[in-house]
Amino acid sequence: MTDQIRPQPGIMDIELYVGGASKVEGVGEVVKLSSNENPYGAGEAAREAYGRAVYDLHRYPSTDHAELREAIGAQHGLDPARIICGVGSDEILTLVAQAYVGPGDEVIYTEHGFSMYPIIAKMVGATPVKVAERERVVDVDAILDACTDKTRIVFIANPANPTGTMIGGNAVARLASGLPEQCILVLDGAYAEFVEGYDGGARLVDRQPNVVMTRTFSKIYGLGGLRIGWGYAQQEIIDVLNRVRQPFNLSNTQLAVAEAAMKDQAHVTRTREANSRLRAWLAEALAEHGVPSDTSCANFILARFADADEAQACDAYLKSQGLIVRQTAGYGLAHCLRITIGDESACRQVAHAIGRFKEGAR
Numbered sequence: 001m002t003d004q005i006r007p008q009p010g011i012m013d014i015e016l017y018v019g020g021a022s023k024v025e026g027v028g029e030v031v032k033l034s035s036n037e038n039p040y041g042a043g044e045a046a047r048e049a050y051g052r053a054v055y056d057l058h059r060y061p062s063t064d065h066a067e068l069r070e071a072i073g074a075q076h077g078l079d080p081a082r083i084i085c086g087v088g089s090d091e092i093l094t095l096v097a098q099a100y101v102g103p104g105d106e107v108i109y110t111e112h113g114f115s116m117y118p119i120i121a122k123m124v125g126a127t128p129v130k131v132a133e134r135e136r137v138v139d140v141d142a143i144l145d146a147c148t149d150k151t152r153i154v155f156i157a158n159p160a161n162p163t164g165t166m167i168g169g170n171a172v173a174r175l176a177s178g179l180p181e182q183c184i185l186v187l188d189g190a191y192a193e194f195v196e197g198y199d200g201g202a203r204l205v206d207r208q209p210n211v212v213m214t215r216t217f218s219k220i221y222g223l224g225g226l227r228i229g230w231g232y233a234q235q236e237i238i239d240v241l242n243r244v245r246q247p248f249n250l251s252n253t254q255l256a257v258a259e260a261a262m263k264d265q266a267h268v269t270r271t272r273e274a275n276s277r278l279r280a281w282l283a284e285a286l287a288e289h290g291v292p293s294d295t296s297c298a299n300f301i302l303a304r305f306a307d308a309d310e311a312q313a314c315d316a317y318l319k320s321q322g323l324i325v326r327q328t329a330g331y332g333l334a335h336c337l338r339i340t341i342g343d344e345s346a347c348r349q350v351a352h353a354i355g356r357f358k359e360g361a362r
């Protein structure tokens with residue numbers, strides 16, 4: 001290879017995204033609690049739509065996703081014209097950066113923020129700027145203080161991953177209205193559906209020209225394997241994003257399954273209720289074993305240990321028991337482990353194993 005062939009600035013600084021592990025060497029059956037997946041899988045309607053989609057495989061998909069956007073709009077009370085659909089919400093996050101950010105620009109994310117944010121910033125040659133949180137909670141004042149005339153995007157997830165914490169609507173609104181004029185607030189709502197009655201920031205998008213809300217079918221809808229997400233913003237922004245989006249970014253199968261899933265809110269409600277009940281149970285069980293966590297608003301708990309060594313030892317013990325959770329050292333939380341809320345049996349198993357570990361089992 002000649003040295004004239006070289007990647008764009010920033011690309012080689014990207015540390016590859018590390019997904020949740022799904023295997024343990026030497027252990028046959030595992031319980032995967034490392035990727036915040038829905039333990040009950042996709043709903044019945046989505047599965048049936050997937051079966052029917054096989055008859056459409058020879059057709060090109062729609063380029064405008066009209067039916068899926070209509071279904072999302074009807075469910076959430078949003079204008080379908082201002083919705084954009086993508087290959088996971090990751091694609092929407094990336095499209096915003098591709099369209100609005102370039103070399104020399106700055107992209108703000110927070111101390112324990114989702115690891116795709118700095119990756120996306122580097123992808124487009126921008127400088128990721130990490131801002132401190134306050135006790136694992138996004139700090140609006142710190143973000144506003146860190147803004148410069150080069151800041152083009154602020155990424156926050158609400159609820160946040162991997163902390164599970166959330167900031168209130170007033171704080172988000174203060175952030176949106178306090179940003180410099182050239183800056184977009186990306187409000188990542190990957191876990192929004194786990195908070196009953198929360199609109200993910202949709203109403204704020206209606207009031208503020210500089211906010212993009214992103215949502216996903218990967219979490220509560222149980223469709224992480226199929227890769228579908230969506231975004232909502234004011235029309236000017238959606239018109240820009242559609243220019244950089246690939247016309248056939250979503251397949252017939254993705255579109256049909258997502259539409260069926262959106263119309264099956266019973267599955268969403270059941271999942272949210274089970275998640276809330278088991279999350280409270282697990283947090284309490286861990287606290288009784290001397291493992292505290294912040295109140296989580298999502299489908300996981302960030303369990304805190306005495307130090308990084310204890311967290312690592314616990315992770316190894318859980319693995320030996322076939323329980324896979326997520327290490328969070330890469331998120332600046334080496335003394336923690338993120339545990340997805342599984343089904344009842346998984347929650348009991350993980351609580352029991354952590355109890356045994358705390359009693360000295362290795």
Ligand SMILES: Cc1ncc(COP(=O)(O)O)c(C=O)c1O
Pocket residue numbers: 036087088089090091114157160161188190215216217218224227228229
């Ligand atoms: C905060 C947050 N945002 C976005 C995503 C990406 O989700 P997807 O691309 O599957 O929609 C995730 C997935 O883990 C996440 O935790």
